[in-house]
Amino acid sequence: MxxxxxxxxxxxxxxxxxxxxxxxxxxxxxxxxxxxxxxxxxxxxxxxxxxxxxxxxxxxxxxxxxxxxxxxxxxxxxxxxxxxxxxxxxxxxxxxxxxxxxxxxxxxxxxxxxxxxxxxxxxxxxxxxxxxxxxxxxxxxxxxxxxxxxxxxxxxxxxxxxxxxxxxxxxxxxxxxxxxxxxxxxxxxxxxxxxxxxxxxxxxxxxxxxxxxxSQEHVFGVLQGCVIFPKELDRHSAPISGVPPHLPDDNNDVGVQEGVGVQESVGVQTGDGTASGLLDGYLCVDVLGHTLYAEAARGGDAVVPPANGDAIKLVITANEVSIDTATNTAATTMSIVNALPCTISEIKRDGLMGNASTSALVLLDVTPKESGKQSQILYARVSQLSLTRLNLRKGMRVVARFKMLRV
Structure with a gap:
């Protein structure tokens, strides 16, 4: 065009x-x-x-x-x-x-x-x-x-x-x-x-x-992925590090980490008979081979629910992303369980949290699970204190964690 x-x-x-x-x-x-x-x-x-x-x-x-x-x-x-x-x-x-x-x-x-x-x-x-x-x-x-x-x-x-x-x-x-x-x-x-x-x-x-x-305050990134039908999760998110597969807990803080599977194969039939990617209100999304959960927002009566294989975007603000220097994405000791392995590509200091240089915007390249795929970019805003205590630096491998998103 x-x-x-x-x-x-x-x-x-x-x-x-x-x-x-x-x-x-x-x-x-x-x-x-x-x-x-x-x-x-x-x-x-x-x-x-x-x-x-x-x-x-x-x-x-x-x-x-x-x-x-x-x-x-x-x-x-x-x-x-x-x-x-x-x-x-x-x-x-x-x-x-x-x-x-x-x-x-x-x-x-x-x-x-x-x-x-x-x-x-x-x-x-x-x-x-x-x-x-x-x-x-x-x-x-x-x-x-x-x-x-x-x-x-x-x-x-x-x-x-x-x-x-x-x-x-x-x-x-x-x-x-x-x-x-x-x-x-x-x-x-x-x-x-x-x-x-x-x-x-x-x-x-x-x-x-x-x-x-x-110098906009609300920086955010977009992850491109596709909806995956729950029965396919075993292939997309096989358990690692000995962590057993499980369904998400019944509280609002829970997403899903890379490496967590689903025990039951259940789906939803849409009005035209095709299978939707919905699972008890959750949406299973594959991003560069990593499995995430999102909360499926209520669509209007005329909107068909997303189906298996549909392309989908996840919008994530920099303030929603936490950086974990422990690179085991399968850790189950926290409620923030959406996790993506990343490499820090750039650190930009700014003054958006108060005085100049009291915070930093960290650019994260999401690591594809399979070779040959192009990485995607996430942003995380951290305080200068966290930047120093974690010794964050360009080229460092970290895990980006964020709560469940609504799509």
């Missing part, structure tokens, strides 16, 4: 992205040109010079339909919610999602008979997104269109949109200031600063760029 946009004094960029990317996230400071970019791509800026090749799944789409949803919902006030949706359906393309699927996925069933004036900000945003989806766009542009939603609802709607991009000939370009959301749901990210493009690439690479070129 390629596009070039030039709008005097507002935005100028030229980028080439992976043609397989379905969700493209955009971030940057206020006033950088993000909204101008979306307006230009939607054809709303007459003076903009725009060249674009969307690389849509269906080659016969000569003039793709583009839908743009603003932060402030542009709904027709003289119609009810149902009336707004019906109007979009009148002009819908053949590839539009079904009415039932959209109202479930956007969680607006209870709002259908409400007047627009009675909607809250978050309700209005969900109705506006639903209306755009029912029109069947090939490209959906979201300009901070989920900013009024609470985090749980926002994740469910984003998961639904992600699912639709897999099912329909549709791409989504969305603007957000929430880097964790962007990292979790975007295939690629654009970072826009000073009316131009600062960086474009895969989400984890964009985060690496941000973490190394800004």
């Amino acid at each position: 390629e596009f070039s946009v030039s709008l005097e004094d507002r935005i100028k960029l030229d980028t080439h992205l992976n043609s397989n990317a379905k969700l493209i996230g955009i971030t940057g400071p206020s006033g950088a040109g993000k909204s101008s970019l979306l307006r230009a791509l939607a054809g709303f800026e007459r003076n903009a010079q725009v060249t674009v090749n969307w690389h849509l799944p269906q080659a016969n789409i000569s003039e793709p339909k583009i839908g743009l949803v603003f932060q402030q919902p542009m709904l027709f006030p003289h119609l009810t919610v149902k009336g707004n949706l019906a109007l979009a359906q009148q002009y819908a393309s053949a590839n539009a999602a079904s009415y039932a699927q959209v109202i479930k996925g956007c969680e607006i069933t209870h709002l259908l008979d409400k007047p627009i004036q009675a909607l809250s900000g978050g309700e209005g945003q969900r109705v506006a997104i639903a209306r755009a989806l029912l029109n069947g766009p090939n490209v959906l542009l979201l300009d901070e269109s989920l900013s009024a939603l609470d985090i749980g609802l926002r994740h469910r709607v984003l998961a639904f949109i992600t699912q639709l991009t897999m099912q329909l000939p549709m791409k989504c370009i969305w603007v957000s200031h929430d880097l964790q959301d962007l990292a979790r749901y975007s295939d690629v990210m654009l970072i826009i600063e000073d009316q131009g493009l600062s960086y474009a690439g895969a989400a984890q690479d964009a985060l690496y760029y941000l973490n190394n070129n800004s």
